[in-house]
Amino acid sequence: MQNFDYQTPTRLIFGKGVVDKLPGVMAQFGKRILLTYGGGSIKKIGLYQKVLELLKDYEIVELSGIQPNPKYDPSVLDGVRLCKEHNIDVILSVGGGSVLDCSKAIAAGACYEGDPWDLISYKVKAQAALPIVDIITLAATGSEYDCGGVISRTETNDKIGYLDRHLFPHTSLLDPEYTFTVSRKQTAAGIADAMNHTMEQYFVEDSTLLNDGFCESMLRSLMVNGRKCLENPEDYTARAEMMLACTYGCNGILALGNSPSGWPCHGIEHALSAYYDITHGEGLAIITPRWMRHILNERTLPRFVKYGINVFGIDASRPPMEIANKAIDETYRFFESIGIPMHLREVGIDDSRIGEMAHHIAVNEGLENAYAPLTEKDIAEIITASL
Amino acid sequence: MQNFDYQTPTRLIFGKGVVDKLPGVMAQFGKRILLTYGGGSIKKIGLYQKVLELLKDYEIVELSGIQPNPKYDPSVLDGVRLCKEHNIDVILSVGGGSVLDCSKAIAAGACYEGDPWDLISYKVKAQAALPIVDIITLAATGSEYDCGGVISRTETNDKIGYLDRHLFPHTSLLDPEYTFTVSRKQTAAGIADAMNHTMEQYFVEDSTLLNDGFCESMLRSLMVNGRKCLENPEDYTARAEMMLACTYGCNGILALGNSPSGWPCHGIEHALSAYYDITHGEGLAIITPRWMRHILNERTLPRFVKYGINVFGIDASRPPMEIANKAIDETYRFFESIGIPMHLREVGIDDSRIGEMAHHIAVNEGLENAYAPLTEKDIAEIITASL
Numbered sequence: 001m002q003n004f005d006y007q008t009p010t011r012l013i014f015g016k017g018v019v020d021k022l023p024g025v026m027a028q029f030g031k032r033i034l035l036t037y038g039g040g041s042i043k044k045i046g047l048y049q050k051v052l053e054l055l056k057d058y059e060i061v062e063l064s065g066i067q068p069n070p071k072y073d074p075s076v077l078d079g080v081r082l083c084k085e086h087n088i089d090v091i092l093s094v095g096g097g098s099v100l101d102c103s104k105a106i107a108a109g110a111c112y113e114g115d116p117w118d119l120i121s122y123k124v125k126a127q128a129a130l131p132i133v134d135i136i137t138l139a140a141t142g143s144e145y146d147c148g149g150v151i152s153r154t155e156t157n158d159k160i161g162y163l164d165r166h167l168f169p170h171t172s173l174l175d176p177e178y179t180f181t182v183s184r185k186q187t188a189a190g191i192a193d194a195m196n197h198t199m200e201q202y203f204v205e206d207s208t209l210l211n212d213g214f215c216e217s218m219l220r221s222l223m224v225n226g227r228k229c230l231e232n233p234e235d236y237t238a239r240a241e242m243m244l245a246c247t248y249g250c251n252g253i254l255a256l257g258n259s260p261s262g263w264p265c266h267g268i269e270h271a272l273s274a275y276y277d278i279t280h281g282e283g284l285a286i287i288t289p290r291w292m293r294h295i296l297n298e299r300t301l302p303r304f305v306k307y308g309i310n311v312f313g314i315d316a317s318r319p320p321m322e323i324a325n326k327a328i329d330e331t332y333r334f335f336e337s338i339g340i341p342m343h344l345r346e347v348g349i350d351d352s353r354i355g356e357m358a359h360h361i362a363v364n365e366g367l368e369n370a371y372a373p374l375t376e377k378d379i380a381e382i383i384t385a386s387l
Numbered sequence: 388m389q390n391f392d393y394q395t396p397t398r399l400i401f402g403k404g405v406v407d408k409l410p411g412v413m414a415q416f417g418k419r420i421l422l423t424y425g426g427g428s429i430k431k432i433g434l435y436q437k438v439l440e441l442l443k444d445y446e447i448v449e450l451s452g453i454q455p456n457p458k459y460d461p462s463v464l465d466g467v468r469l470c471k472e473h474n475i476d477v478i479l480s481v482g483g484g485s486v487l488d489c490s491k492a493i494a495a496g497a498c499y500e501g502d503p504w505d506l507i508s509y510k511v512k513a514q515a516a517l518p519i520v521d522i523i524t525l526a527a528t529g530s531e532y533d534c535g536g537v538i539s540r541t542e543t544n545d546k547i548g549y550l551d552r553h554l555f556p557h558t559s560l561l562d563p564e565y566t567f568t569v570s571r572k573q574t575a576a577g578i579a580d581a582m583n584h585t586m587e588q589y590f591v592e593d594s595t596l597l598n599d600g601f602c603e604s605m606l607r608s609l610m611v612n613g614r615k616c617l618e619n620p621e622d623y624t625a626r627a628e629m630m631l632a633c634t635y636g637c638n639g640i641l642a643l644g645n646s647p648s649g650w651p652c653h654g655i656e657h658a659l660s661a662y663y664d665i666t667h668g669e670g671l672a673i674i675t676p677r678w679m680r681h682i683l684n685e686r687t688l689p690r691f692v693k694y695g696i697n698v699f700g701i702d703a704s705r706p707p708m709e710i711a712n713k714a715i716d717e718t719y720r721f722f723e724s725i726g727i728p729m730h731l732r733e734v735g736i737d738d739s740r741i742g743e744m745a746h747h748i749a750v751n752e753g754l755e756n757a758y759a760p761l762t763e764k765d766i767a768e769i770i771t772a773s774l
Contacts, residue, residue, distance in 0.1 A: 001563075001627040003402025008395065014644065015390025176388075208628045210608040217600020224596055240388040241595045244643060253640075257401065257631060 001208060001257035008251045010145055011171040014244065016236070018173050019047070019135055022054045025171045029131055030089025034082055036063045036103045038095045042137060045181055051094060051135070061086045063106075066095070069273050069280065070102035072117065072153040079106030080116050083130060093134040093169075096186075097141025100134050101149030104167040107132050120151050120162045129166035137178045139242045140190030140281060142197060142249030144172035152274050157360060159274035161266065174247070176240040180233050187233070188338040189281030190246065191226035195219055196265055196284040197249030203295075203303055204371050206259035214254050216310040221245050223334055230338055262370025265291050268379060270365070271357045278347045285335040286342055290385040292328045295372035304328070344386045354383050388595060388644035395638045397532050398558040401631065403623070405560050406434070406522055409441045412558045416518055417476025421469055423450045423490045425482045429524060432568055438481060438522070448473045450493075453482070456660050456667065457489035459504065459540040466493030467503050470517060480521040480556075483573075484528025487521050488536030491554040494519050507538050507549045516553035524565045526629045527577030527668060529584060529636030531559035539661050544747060546661035548653065561634070563627040567620050574620070575725040576668030577633065578613035582606055583652055583671040584636030590682075590690055591758050593646035601641050603697040608632050610721055617725055649757025652678050655766060657752070658744045665734045672722040673729055677772040679715045682759035691715070731773045741770050 013021055026033070033055065042048040052060070061082050066075045082088065083106060093103035107129040109116030118124040136144045143149060148163040182190070195218075202215040222245050228238035248254060255261075268291070269283040296304055301320055308314040308327030316323070336342050344350075361367065362376035374382070400408055413420070420442065429435040439447070448469050453462045469475065470493060480490035494516040496503030505511040523531045530536060535550040569577070582605075589602040609632050615625035635641060642648070655678070656670040683691055688707055695701040695714030703710070723729050731737075748754065749763035761769070 001402070001624055001631070003405065005398070005400050007398040011392070011394040012643075013392045015388070018390065208608065208631070209611055210604055210628055210632050213604020213607060214601055217597055217604060220600060221595065221597040237388055240644065241597055244388070244595070245597050256399075257627065 002206065002259055004256050006252060006256055007165070008145060008168065008253070010168045012145065012174065012247065013171060014174045015240070016175060016177060018175050019050060020054070022051065022135070022173065025133055025173070026055060026058065026090065026092070032059045032086055032089045033061070034063060034079065034086070034088045034091045034106070035060050036066060036079065036091060036093045036095075036099055036106070038064070038066045038099050040064070041181075042094050045137070045178060047094060047135065047137065047178060051092070061088065066099045066102045068098045069150070069152045069159065069277055070098045072105075072120070072151050075102050076105045076109060076116055076151060079103070080109035083110035088130060090131045090133060093132060094137070096136065096138030097143040100132075100136070100143040100169070101141070101151065103132055103134070104129075104143070104149040105151050105162060108164060108167060117153070119164070120160055126164045126166050129164070131170045132167070133171045133173070134169050135173045135175075135178070136243070138182055138186060138190060139179055139239070139246040140193045142194065142246050142251065144169055144174065145247040146251040148250060150270065157271070157274045158364075159270040161270070172247075174243055176236055176243045179239050179243060182233070184230060184339060185279070187226070187229050188340050189279045189285075191222055191242070191281070191338060192285035192335055192340060193281035194246040194249045195222050196281075196288055198222070198254060199288065200261050200263045200265060201255035201258065202307065203300070204255070204258045204261045207255070208257060211255055211258055212306065212310070218245055218248065218254065219311045226338060259371075260369070262367055264367050264370045264372070264374055267361055267365030267367050267370075268382060271361045272344070272349060272383070275353055275357055276347070276349050278349065282340055282347055285340045286344055286347070286386050287382065288335070289328050289332040290382050292331065294378060294382050294385070296324055296328065300372055344383070349387070351384065351387060354380050358383060389593065389646055391643050393639060393643055394552070395532060395555065395640070397555045399532065399561065399634065400558060401561045402627070403562060403564060405562050406437060407441070409438065409522070409560065412520055412560070413442060413445065413477065413479070419446045419473055419476045420448070421450060421466065421473070421475045421478045421493070422447050423453060423466065423478060423480045423482075423486050423493070425451070425453050425486050427451070428568070429481050432524070432565060434481060434522065434524065434565060438479070448475065453486045453489045455485045456537070456539045456546065456664055457485045459492075459507070459538050462489050463492045463496060463503055463538060466490070467496035470497035475517060477518045477520060480519060481524070483523065483525030484530040487519075487523070487530040487556070488528070488538065490519055490521070491516075491530070491536040492538050492549060495551060495554060504540070506551070507547055513551045513553050516551070518557045519554070520558050520560070521556050522560045522562075522565070523630070525569055525573060525577060526566055526626070526633040527580045529581065529633050529638065531556055531561065532634040533638040535637060537657065544658070544661045545751075546657040548657070561630055563623060563630045566626050566630060569620070571617060571726060572666070574613070574616050575727050576666045576672075578609055578629070578668070578725060579672035579722055579727060580668035581633040581636045582609050583675055585609070585641060586675065587648050587650045587652060588642035588645065589694065590687070591642070591645045591648045594642070595644060598642055598645055599693065599697070605632055605635065605641065606698045613725060647756070647758075649754055651754050651757045651759070651761055654748055654752030654754050654757075655769060658748045659731070659736060659770070662740055662744055663734070663736050665736065669727055669734055672727045673731055673734070673773050674769065676715050676719040676722070677769050679718065681765060681769050681772070683711055683715065687759055731770070736774070738771065738774060741767050745770060
């Protein structure tokens, strides 16, 4: 087991009606709030109006229009400018993981004098950040319980996962009822996202019975409850369990003491969505089984066998390579069965920029150090197999 | 799923050699430290000397002799007095869960003007507590990652689990190598303690696939690694995994959103060790299978069936009641196989005070509201069956 240094200080307030606790949560900060949100779905579900009513005694500055795969320019830059202009005390992020990821970059940028990209690109280490409170309306990224965010910079095709211990939300409010109206497409993408977060931590050289069991439980829970959410979008119990499972995806609790994995599917998918702005969870679902098939060999076989038996219940008495291949088939079939388009061509990606993307990934993502090391050629082959 | 409000802010620094990070951790507090420890095992393993050397620039006041089932009088009272006399800035607890539990009560008492028992007995709510740093030398209680402690008051036979959000350790340093010298008896008691913590959260009315999977992983991991620790006390990997598993025992992460369980085995065992000062983990191991047999009925059957199949690998095609009974037998046999005396008589408890203890438990532990409600008669029967 590897040494580790671990802390997740965020307070999770979870369940029906918990948004009513917002005034009590916000009372410990100052009076000036930057309210961040996306394209307006929070208005359709009445959450925007509820938040304004609950916080009518506060001075609220708004940053709206934050997109999926949130953009450095304009969203992060606008947010930082607003924080500085209005001397903001706290950021309130209302929406999904993209809004929260963007809010984290803003929180750090607001406490830094230079170009916020210095922080996101790790040129400069953040010394402080504004406190962040969030209300999550989409079960997927786990941003509500981790200290990271992913920011895209369009002109350079960069999509960077930015982590800093100052960026844990102070408090995350999670009411599963606000996920009832999430579309089939986004629900499925969320399931795939959280499942892939788990797989990225499961496929490692050195793990434990404990962590493997946690990951396998996550995957089984996400598949069972994810399906129920799609069948009945207002199934509170299923939405709640999916929401809770998603919170564990990226804060490290599933892999304490494990050897590093390199998060290879994320490394590849970040380039796909930086170049083509596809839905992150869909990109991950498409890449995952092709990555699995590519790295399956005698060395990695035991992990796939364990995965197949414990996650999909494949008969343990079958030959190991058969179990492994069946596990990969089952992974593909599950994603397909929840309605995810399983070919890159279906989400608008052709073969014209594969070489360019593979080179970008090989240079920037460090996948030569992943659990199963990937060269530029490997990466190009995985993307090609995903077309 | 039930609503919840959850936070575990403690920083865990885990692995070989992490005690060397102590000066960096302590630097953020003041210069006056109360060093708490037990009977002197930390001197035998050289940890005491190492800590003093690392902290030679600090003013250190010592409170030693803290016993298992730590006592309000003298330990908590002495610690509070020392903190006030010496204007202590931070408590450094070095030892097992008992030392840390005691340190938590001291930390709260040091910031309170009245009798510390007011806090422990929940007559008064703590408003503050001194910061606590700990070095854990025994894998068992999980006190290093929760906000609770158990304090015994001899003259009233009270043994109270005291929880307060101010009592999370600021930082816990866990080096599995310091557990190499833990005796067979204490290693086995630690395994049983952490397993029972998990079972207390598993046997509930309303749970999730996710939480059930986490708990089942905990139990399998603790059994496999616990056995390895007993076979080879210097097996680093096994000691490390056991130590990590134990940290999750009591901070709630295994049961977020579950309906309450009432922690019935703890309710009963606390009285046994308050009256007879037995080893907590042994008491739990003795009570657990008898409690299981007592509450097994048509209503609770499905939980026992799940437990038997997923934890012990019992053939799922057998009749449910057979699976459940076999699961209880396996629980008993596991504890017996790691050398725990499985009868109360073996740890010095006879039938002379059963009525008195059962009454004390029924009045104080609220077990009429447990997952399987227990009356005074039920409690007496469980204790009697454990003789």
